[in-house]
Amino acid sequence: MSRLFVSLDRHTSLQASWCQPDRYRDLFDLSRSGPLAVAGAAVSYAAAGFGAQAETIQMTAFRRILAFDPQTPSITLEAGISLGSLFDFLTPRGLYLPVQPGHPQITIGGCIAAAVHGKNQYAEGLFTHWVEQIQLWHPDHGMMTLDRQSEAELFSLTCGGFGTTGIIVAATLRLAVLPGTELVVEKIPVDSFDETVARLDALKDQYDLLYSWNDMTRGGAAQGKGWIVAGRYSSEAQAKPSPVWAPLDPARKRWRPKIFSAASAAIINRTYAALETRKPRQTLPLFEVFYPVASKPFYFDWYGQGGFIEQQILVPTLAWTSWSEQTRRLLQTSDTAITLASIKAFRGIQSLLAYDGNGFSVSFDLPNSPQTLAFLDRLDSINSSHGAITNLIKDSRLSAETCRRQYPQAQEFTDRLQRYDPSRRFRNALTARLKL
Amino acid sequence: MRACIIGASAGLGRAIAEQIAGRAEHLYLVASDQSDLDAMAADLSIRHAVTVHTAALDLRNCDPNALYADVVAKMEEIDTLFLVAGFSSKDDNGAVADSLANTILTVNFTGPVRIANAFLDRLAGVAGANIVVCGSVATARPRRGNALYASAKKGLEFYAQAIRHTFANINSPCKVQVYHLGYLKTRMTFGQKLLFPAAEPDNVAKIIISNLGKDIPGLCIPKWWTVITTVFKLVPWAIFKKMNI
Numbered sequence: 234m235s236r237l238f239v240s241l242d243r244h245t246s247l248q249a250s251w252c253q254p255d256r257y258r259d260l261f262d263l264s265r266s267g268p269l270a271v272a273g274a275a276v277s278y279a280a281a282g283f284g285a286q287a288e289t290i291q292m293t294a295f296r297r298i299l300a301f302d303p304q305t306p307s308i309t310l311e312a313g314i315s316l317g318s319l320f321d322f323l324t325p326r327g328l329y330l331p332v333q334p335g336h337p338q339i340t341i342g343g344c345i346a347a348a349v350h351g352k353n354q355y356a357e358g359l360f361t362h363w364v365e366q367i368q369l370w371h372p373d374h375g376m377m378t379l380d381r382q383s384e385a386e387l388f389s390l391t392c393g394g395f396g397t398t399g400i401i402v403a404a405t406l407r408l409a410v411l412p413g414t415e416l417v418v419e420k421i422p423v424d425s426f427d428e429t430v431a432r433l434d435a436l437k438d439q440y441d442l443l444y445s446w447n448d449m450t451r452g453g454a455a456q457g458k459g460w461i462v463a464g465r466y467s468s469e470a471q472a473k474p475s476p477v478w479a480p481l482d483p484a485r486k487r488w489r490p491k492i493f494s495a496a497s498a499a500i501i502n503r504t505y506a507a508l509e510t511r512k513p514r515q516t517l518p519l520f521e522v523f524y525p526v527a528s529k530p531f532y533f534d535w536y537g538q539g540g541f542i543e544q545q546i547l548v549p550t551l552a553w554t555s556w557s558e559q560t561r562r563l564l565q566t567s568d569t570a571i572t573l574a575s576i577k578a579f580r581g582i583q584s585l586l587a588y589d590g591n592g593f594s595v596s597f598d599l600p601n602s603p604q605t606l607a608f609l610d611r612l613d614s615i616n617s618s619h620g621a622i623t624n625l626i627k628d629s630r631l632s633a634e635t636c637r638r639q640y641p642q643a644q645e646f647t648d649r650l651q652r653y654d655p656s657r658r659f660r661n662a663l664t665a666r667l668k669l
Numbered sequence: 670m671r672a673c674i675i676g677a678s679a680g681l682g683r684a685i686a687e688q689i690a691g692r693a694e695h696l697y698l699v700a701s702d703q704s705d706l707d708a709m710a711a712d713l714s715i716r717h718a719v720t721v722h723t724a725a726l727d728l729r730n731c732d733p734n735a736l737y738a739d740v741v742a743k744m745e746e747i748d749t750l751f752l753v754a755g756f757s758s759k760d761d762n763g764a765v766a767d768s769l770a771n772t773i774l775t776v777n778f779t780g781p782v783r784i785a786n787a788f789l790d791r792l793a794g795v796a797g798a799n800i801v802v803c804g805s806v807a808t809a810r811p812r813r814g815n816a817l818y819a820s821a822k823k824g825l826e827f828y829a830q831a832i833r834h835t836f837a838n839i840n841s842p843c844k845v846q847v848y849h850l851g852y853l854k855t856r857m858t859f860g861q862k863l864l865f866p867a868a869e870p871d872n873v874a875k876i877i878i879s880n881l882g883k884d885i886p887g888l889c890i891p892k893w894w895t896v897i898t899t900v901f902k903l904v905p906w907a908i909f910k911k912m913n914i
Contacts, residue, residue, distance in 0.1 A: 234860030255679045255856060257704040294679075297712035311708065322716065 238275065238283035239483040241533060243540025244601060244629035245280040245662050246484075249287060255294035260400070261370065269372075270661040271396040273313060273340030276481045277347060278543050279629045280662035281395045287660055290400060292342055298322065299403060306408040307365065312342030312401040317475060317524065324472050324519060329411045331357040335526040338480050342401040347626040348393030348587050350594075352444060352522070355437050355578040359589055361392035363407045371399035372658060390649055393587045395626070397650055397659045397669065413466025415473075416442055416522045419514045423447075426457025427557055429576055430593050433461060434550075437578040441466050442522060448506055449564065449571035449597070450499035456561055457574070459506065464522065473518040478527040491537030494600050498570035539601045541572075544609055545624035547579055549592040552619040559615045567608040573598035585646045586669070588624040596627075606630060625667065633668035643669070671744045673697040675728075675784055676754025678705035680855035681803065684874035685751055690717040695744040697722045699736070699754075728754060728780030729772060733787035741791070749799040749881065750788050752781040752825070757818040757857055770817055777821035782828050793836060798843035799881050802829035806849045806889060809898035814914050830886055837884075846885040848877065851894040864914075865897065 239246040249270070254260040272282030272291045283289045292313035300309040306328050310319070316330070317337025323329050332351040334344065343349075344360040345367065351357060367379045369391055377399075379388040391398045421436075423429045429445045436443060442464030447457040493501065526532065533541070548556045564571065575596045581589035588594075599605040609630065616623060617638045623631050625640075637643045647669055651657070663669075670693040676682040678700035686698060690713040698721060700706050706723035714721050722743045724736060740747055756776040758769055765773075785800060792798045804826035807819040826847055833845040852858050852867035873890050880888075889895045904912070 253859065255683070256702055257708075258702055259856065295708075297708045298715045299708060299711045301715045 237484045238280070238289065240280040240629055240662075241276050241278045241481065241483050242542060242601070242629050243483060243533075243536070243538065244542060247280075247283065247285055247662065249283045249285070249289055251283075251289045251291065253291045253294060260290070260295070260402075261372075268657075269400075269659050271342070271346070271400050271659065273343035273346075274315065274338040274481075276336065276338055276483065277343065278627045279625065281347065281626060281664075282343075282661060284661035284663075284665055292340065292400070295402065296340075300405075303328065306410070307405055308408055309366075309403060309405040310341055311403050312345070313340050315340055316344070317478070317527075320520065320523065321475055323408065324411065327411050328408045329519075330360075330363065330406065331409045332360040332363060333523045334360075335524055336481065337475070337478060337520075337524045337527050341404055341406070345392055345401055345404060346394060346396045348589075349626070350577075350579075350588065352442050353440075353577070354594065355443070355580050356441070358581060359393075359587065361587075364392060364404055365407055366405040367391055367401055368403040369399045370402050371654065373654065373656070374399070376402070386649065387653060389585060390646065390653065393585060394646075394650070395586070395663055395669070396661060397657075397664055398653065399659060411466075411472075411519075412441065413468045415467050415470055415519060416464040416517050417467045417514070418442065418462055418464035418517050418522070420460040420510065420512070421463055422460050422510075424458050425454060426561065427554070429457060429459065429461065430553055430557070433576060433578045433593065436461065436463060440464060443578065445576045446509070447574040447576065448502040449574045450502050452565070456564075459574075460510070464517070467516065470516070473520070475520045476528070478524070479530050481530055481533065483533070487534070489534040489536070489538050491539070491600075492535035493537075493541070493572045493598075495568060495570040495602070495604065498572045498600075501572065536600050541598055541601050542605055542609060542630060543596060543598050543627045544612070545588070545594060545596045545627045546612075546616050546621045547588060547590050547592050547594045547624070548616075548619060548621045549590065552621065553593060556615060556619040556621060559619075560612060563608065563611055563615065567611075568604040569599055569602060569608045571597045571599055583622065583640075585642045586625060586640055588622060588626075590622065592621075594624075625663065631667070633666065636667045636669075643667075670749060671695045671697075671747050672749040672751060673699065673740050673744075673747055673788075674751040674753060675699045675781060676752070678702060678709055680753075680857070681850070681853055681870045681873055681877075682751065682753035683709065684870040685753065685877060686713060688871070688874050688878055690719045690721075693717075693719050695720045695722065697724070697740050697744055697747070699724050699726050701725060701727055729775045731780065731784075733783040736784060737787040737791070740788075746795070747788065747791065748795050748797055749801065750785065750792060751801045751803075751877075752785060752829075753801075753803045754781060755803065755805070755822075755857065757815060759861070761815050761817050762813050763816070765817065773817040774821050777818060778824045781825055785828070785832065789832065792843045793839065793841040794843075796842045797882065800829065800832065800843060800845045801877060801881070802826065802845065802847045803877075804829070804847060804849050804887075806851045806894045806898050808849060809901050810909075812909075812912075812914055826887065833884070833886060844882060844884050846877070846880055846883060847887045848885070849887060849889045849894065849898065851889065851891055865894075
């Protein structure tokens with residue numbers, strides 16, 4: 234069977250064959266023929282779950298808990314289980330996964346394959362830091378058990394390997410004791426982009442949740458004016474059950490009004506800022522903190538049928554001042570507009586294709602347009618010249634050349650993959666574009 | 670509740686198992702593949718603290734009496750039997766290979782009937798007991814597109830209705846529920862161009878579970894299939910014989 238696949242940013246779409254096995258024997262039978270792509274929820278920004286000439290295996294029927302140890306604490310799960318489902322299981326038991334991307338539909342397998350990060354990477358690291366073991370299936374190698382000791386190389390290729398090493402069937406994750414049942418969140422005003430980074434740097438050891446919202450449509454010294462969202466866990470109230478949320482389906486045909494554009498960005502940012510600054514301190518339920526996008530599915534649709542581009546850039550701390558100055562100068566001469574900007578503090582060691590390192594991670598959302606693409610091409614150069622790296626799972630238009638300039642071990646990743654799987658059975662639109 | 674589900678590892682059987690696990694003390698799951706059953710048993714027991722027993726059986730050559738003995742040995746008692754297993758093939762439109770014919774007939778008819786038969790005496794005497802039989806809307810009228818499947822399901826429904834009569838006759842507390850299921854979003858319909866929308870197994874499971882304890886001689890799920898099957902039955906033969914369905 235074939236169906237239309239569309240990346241969350243709507244930049245990449247194609248018709249591809251697709252299956253959704255719900256029994257192990259079907260899963261292993263299907264994976265014996267032709268090139269394959271693996272999808273979890275199929276809602277990644279860039280097209281990692283489908284590819285030309287590849288049959289997509291969607292893993293969402295494999296969503297069972299296989300083992301659970303509340304003492305360690307750890308859990309073994311099939312890879313198609315969603316973060317939301319796991320949240321519903323763990324929260325009443327006083328446990329949680331510290332690293333979670335922003336939507337409950339995302340699967341564990343997707344989190345591993347994309348080596349995602351959460352709201353406070355500085356404190357918690359990448360999702361893959363919490364992965365202890367992976368059950369990986371490859372038609373030529375069978376079922377393999379990977380961990381950092383026994384299959385270290387394949388483990389590191391699979392964590393952040395964008396599904397190229399095989400099908401992640403199950404994984405064992407370390408858990409943490411939930412520090413509270415809600416978060417008390419305050420908004421700390423900042424007057425500029427650079428002040429944001431200075432304040433994040435000063436606050437990064439003090440809060441459980443820390444990221445910024447910046448208005449990049451403002452000009453001059455006020456560019457980047459906004460606030461830092463700083464939160465601490467609290468246990469004053471009982472944990473609230475998850476609200477009902479609508480699944481994302483970028484391939485679904487429906488009306489998508491183009492609300493966000495270069496022309497409307499300024500007024501939307503000002504309006505949003507005016508509304509949000511009325512709530513300088515809030516107590517938020519855990520679900521809303523972990524999955525802020527769940528209550529705003531319209532956000533992605535409001536870029537119209539043409540969609541948007543998200544670029545997430547990890548800028549080394551020492552390069553910040555120069556990078557920020559050049560980026561803001563470029564923005565002033567550009568015809569596009571950044572509709573959403575946010576910064577987080579990061580720390581870690583970059584290796585292979587992992588979006589990791591020491592510095593500040595900046596996210597920009599922009600309406601997809603020729604002006605935006607031209608702006609991002611020039612921003613790529615600024616990024617590369619400052620040692621910054623682009624998050625590969627977020628950016629649908631990054632070139633293979635830029636990827637290799639920014640990720641010194643990209644070729645090493647490809648070489649290792651080639652040695653492990655000379656036939657390269659697993660591929661997708663992202664790996665094809667980046668020539669991985 | 671102490672329930673046994675035949676065809677428990679995928680589709681509707683899995684949805685029923687997931688939804689009743691919260692109120693069951695013991696579950697006995699039967700399916701063809703042990704690895705699926707192991708995953709189901711782990712998940713349900715971790716989430717719901719229910720004791721889950723499993724048996725990997727091929728309905729084409731199973732021993733119903735051995736299954737019954739194992740169910741009783743492990744759960745001590747059983748009050749609900751779900752006969753959910755089903756199998757169809759797009760090749761079922763005329764003469765088919767004998768092995769395929771045998772699979773369709775045993776999975777949809779003789780297998781479930783033999784299992785129900787083995788459990789019958791026990792269930793007849795249990796207060797609050799249920800036998801849930803999943804037939805098909807395909808039994809509404811014979812047609813070329815699923816001759817063996819529809820015949821087998823019709824046979825199963827006929828048998829279930831006969832049990833219902835038997836239980837009524839002896840004032841048994843066990844209730845029989847017979848369903849004519851429409852298309853479900855399962856592997857059986859995946860990739861097929863269907864005339865009507867397929868229902869989510871979770872939604873169908875919800876209806877089936879809410880009907881436990883009732884006497885149901887035959888109910889279409891979703892209900893709108895009642896209209897379609899009625900119209901289907903009323904199409905004059907002169908027209909029906911020319912329909913390519």
